[in-house]
Amino acid sequence: MKLGIIGLPGSGKTTVFRALTGGIEIEERRGHHEPGLGVVKVVDRRLDFLAAYHKPKKVTPVHVQYTDIQGLTGEGLPGGSIGDKFLAHLRPMDALVHCVRFFESGALGPAEPLRDFKAVQDEMILSDLAIVEKRLEKVTKDMQKGKKELHQEFDILQDAAKFLDLGKPLRLFSGKAEAEKLKGFSFLSSKPELILMNVGETLKPDDARRALDEIAAYIFNQPLMALDWLYADTEAEIARLSPEDANEFLSEMSLEQGAKDRIIKTSFQLLRLIVFFTAGDPEVRAWPLVKGSTALKAAGTVHSDMEKGFIRAEVVAFADFEEAGSLASAHKAGKVRLEGKDYQVEDGDIILFRFNV
Ligand SMILES: Nc1nc2c(ncn2[C@@H]2O[C@H](COP(=O)(O)OP(=O)(O)OP(=O)(O)O)[C@@H](O)[C@H]2O)c(=O)[nH]1
Ligand SMILES: [Mg+2]
CATH class of the missing domain: 3.40.50.300 (P-loop containing nucleotide triphosphate hydrolases)
Incomplete structure (x- = not known):
């Protein structure tokens, strides 16, 4: 992150x-x-618990x-x-x-916090507007050269420009399906x-x-x-x-x-992020994932091979694992579930991915 x-x-x-x-x-x-860069390891009690249980060679927080x-x-x-x-x-x-x-x-x-806040927000909006206008110029030229397929982008950009021109950040635009098309521009607002x-x-x-x-x-x-x-x-x-x-x-x-x-x-x-864990001998690790993501997406976060060759996910919620005290007890208590690729990952899930290479 x-x-x-x-x-x-x-x-x-x-x-x-x-x-x-x-x-x-x-x-x-x-x-x-x-820019100066600083990396912070996210403290997570659950990761510490899993590390104490598995005693792996490596523990990797988010x-x-x-x-x-x-x-x-x-x-x-x-x-x-x-x-x-x-x-x-x-x-x-x-x-x-x-x-x-x-x-x-x-x-x-x-x-004067509010004044300063507005000043920065306005500057971000203007900076985004400059990018939109530059792109509009290019798209207009290309359309004149016959690239009709750019019509949709043109319309969206014009909408965005109107928005920004009114001093509104594109965050307010983001409910619309068109907003997806603007993602590549990394607009600040x-x-x-x-x-x-x-x-x-x-x-x-x-x-x-x-x-x-x-x-x-x-x-x-x-x-x-x-x-x-x-x-x-x-x-x-x-x-x-x-x-x-x-x-x-x-x-x-x-x-x-x-x-x-x-x-x-x-x-x-x-950012609507949750955390899931992979836990075993070589490594116990916490992974960030966008809320609502599937097990397949989670597998892809760990390794693209896991996504490609996904068979199933063996999932136990951290709370269940902690209560059971061991993986064997969690199994016995029926807390380890087999889930398919469409399973929606929950915060705190401990997941073992089964996959073909
Ligand atoms: N009293 C007080 N002074 C602060 C605080 N934070 C920053 N300052 C002072 O404000 C001045 C600027 O702080 P910086 O953190 O360097 O500000 P900056 O935004 O990084 O500045 P630039 O990188 O130059 O834009 C310094 O003299 C700080 O000591 C605070 O919480 N309280
Ligand atoms: Mg500074």
Whole structure:
């Protein structure tokens, strides 16, 4: 899962990045144009349980990759716009984490979260519109040369352009069947987005929630959006601590949980992802999968050969496995099911794929 951090210059993106990744495995890049990458292993109690049971050589959690565009891109000065170069880095992402400043800054002045949120959203919309218009130009030329089959794409693009021209993000377009045809463009305003407000330490949770409510009211009808907030400066410190020290720190701050795990959970919901497991001797592994996917799709996630030669899936729900205590007991209790390729995988399914090579 690839998450890209977006936000105005100086909104705290890098601080949020550190809070979410613990500053670990950051690839330092020379120059300011290359994004910083941080990989986070998703903590999952179920994976730990399976690892303790199978004692495999390898345990592989789900990985989440965060991208932070380092520094300014030249176009984006503090208080200014983000710039196209910056936005281009975000097109390959599965979802965006939109960092909104809610702390007073010497250079940028008092915080105005809703204004800043709108500014970034508008910039994404304009950037998408530029792509649509460029493509429309090309399609128009090709149609004049006799490529009649481009008519459908032309119509869809014109609809999208109208939408964007009104200042509406393509997320609102996504209910329509045509939206499928636009997928290849990786439009920013159609990506799932987690609005993450970066709150100054002098502000109270109630202040944060009020500011978030204003943004929520503004985006009320947009699908694929989620909202959350954090004390990024503090969380960046916490993310560096050992789990024990972090817990002590959190309880001192009367916070229940660090932002890191919570944000991952929210991102999973935003992307409608569930997790299934493969568990055996060489490897116990957690896999992300889009909710509603079939066993065949899950097999393909593990290996294309498994999808091609799929015979059946032997499935046990994690809760049943845990209760039974062993695979043999789960079998005895009739909890291990044989499922076909159309079976809809559930969150927490432990699956053994049978396949022909
Ligand atoms: N008080 C407070 N200051 C913060 C917080 N987060 C970031 N800052 C400050 O805001 C400034 C900018 O933070 P960065 O994380 O570098 O912001 P950025 O969005 O990555 O900036 P660019 O990459 O230059 O666009 C720094 O001086 C931070 O110390 C926060 O949660 N609270
Ligand atoms: Mg930065």
